[in-house]
Amino acid sequence: MEKKNENNPMANMRFSDEIPSAFGGGGGGSIFDMAGASCEGSGGDKWGSLGFMDLLGIHQDFVAPSLFDSFQPSILPPSSPPLPVFHHHDDDILHELHTDSKQQHLNHQAGLLSPASTVPESSEVLNNPTTPNSSSISSSSNELAANDEQTKAGDDEDKTKKPLKPKKKNPKRQREPRFAFMTKSDIDHLDDGYRWRKYGQKAVKNSPYPRSYYRCTTAGCGVKKRVERSSDDPTIVVTTYEGQHTHPCPIMPRGAIGIAPDSSAFGAPSFIIPQPMYLNHQQQQQQQLQPYIYNSTPSLNITTASSNIIHPSFPGFLQEKPRFSNPNPSALSQRDHGLLQDIVPTPMRTEAKQEDQ
DNA sequence: CGGTTTTGACCCGCGC
DNA sequence: GCGCGGGTCAAAACCG
Numbered sequence: 001m002e003k004k005n006e007n008n009p010m011a012n013m014r015f016s017d018e019i020p021s022a023f024g025g026g027g028g029g030s031i032f033d034m035a036g037a038s039c040e041g042s043g044g045d046k047w048g049s050l051g052f053m054d055l056l057g058i059h060q061d062f063v064a065p066s067l068f069d070s071f072q073p074s075i076l077p078p079s080s081p082p083l084p085v086f087h088h089h090d091d092d093i094l095h096e097l098h099t100d101s102k103q104q105h106l107n108h109q110a111g112l113l114s115p116a117s118t119v120p121e122s123s124e125v126l127n128n129p130t131t132p133n134s135s136s137i138s139s140s141s142n143e144l145a146a147n148d149e150q151t152k153a154g155d156d157e158d159k160t161k162k163p164l165k166p167k168k169k170n171p172k173r174q175r176e177p178r179f180a181f182m183t184k185s186d187i188d189h190l191d192d193g194y195r196w197r198k199y200g201q202k203a204v205k206n207s208p209y210p211r212s213y214y215r216c217t218t219a220g221c222g223v224k225k226r227v228e229r230s231s232d233d234p235t236i237v238v239t240t241y242e243g244q245h246t247h248p249c250p251i252m253p254r255g256a257i258g259i260a261p262d263s264s265a266f267g268a269p270s271f272i273i274p275q276p277m278y279l280n281h282q283q284q285q286q287q288q289l290q291p292y293i294y295n296s297t298p299s300l301n302i303t304t305a306s307s308n309i310i311h312p313s314f315p316g317f318l319q320e321k322p323r324f325s326n327p328n329p330s331a332l333s334q335r336d337h338g339l340l341q342d343i344v345p346t347p348m349r350t351e352a353k354q355e356d357q
Numbered sequence: 358c359g360g361t362t363t364t365g366a367c368c369c370g371c372g373c
Numbered sequence: 374g375c376g377c378g379g380g381t382c383a384a385a386a387c388c389g
Contacts, residue, residue, distance in 0.1 A: 196361095197360080197361060197362080198361070198362055198363080199361095199362090199380095199381070199382075199383090200363095200364085200380070200381060200382080201362090201363075201364075202378085202379065202380070202381095204378095204379095205377090205378065205379090211379085211380095213380070213381075215381095217360085217361090224380095226380090
């Protein structure tokens, strides 16, 4: 049983989709500062009462958009009013976002994004959180159901060994959209406010560090996440979320109004904010390692500006009221487009696209 | 005592 | 078909 220390788990985060060749820096990707926390407190008490919010010094009145929201150029409010300055005490945060091409499809479904031909980056930047109502969530629950059925149905095969439940033999098991981010931290299991139960651990090939599998403990919620440490850089923890929470964050920060728990799809932090200005030396070094560096303006407007984005994957956001008027969509689009470009390396985006095909 | 973690076995998809 | 690696199961151990 591993007892994690109580250090800030959110130190240095990078986001990526499915951990590109994240390890080793081959994959590359933009790095930007972030602040993320879906809930305070933590389902796990491993870090005491510290949640992302506290750890990062985020206050409840700071309503940050989800990471994904930040990458919705086509619907970002143009010129957002000054936003509350985000101070995070942890100056060792960075993250990288990668995308999943599926998002494109999803975005199209939602009709939120411009055609890929127009703003290809937009759809790819998003980490393809599928709509909860759509296949993604249902697929997981279906999976479970399928499993149960199979279990009930039983398998005629006589298992010489222990009577394990026959596993489903779905023709093509559909994977939930995944969303991975890298975190520079001593702690493996980051506190995102949701409650997780570890259900497995496997040794990772070519890595001395094992990979842990967690599942959201909330009944009916099939969200899973994998946590593994980079073999190249043991200080980097890669967390991969799969699926979307079908419930609000079990642990709400005191008066965490405006922070939609559901917005943290995949159980990922809700407010992942590019804040390159806060990169510390270490991060800067990492940036150097990365071929693509997030270099947009430090203005937080960028991030919060997207708070009124409605992403199909975030029911919570659907309920959120736009916080800023959107007088000049074109301006916004432009700005955010630039942001996207900064955040997501083109090669990565193209890769994602190709992979999707 | 209930929930979580550990851990070995099993299942499954994929490449050869 | 086989082997490999990733992912999952589930009993036992552990913990508060």
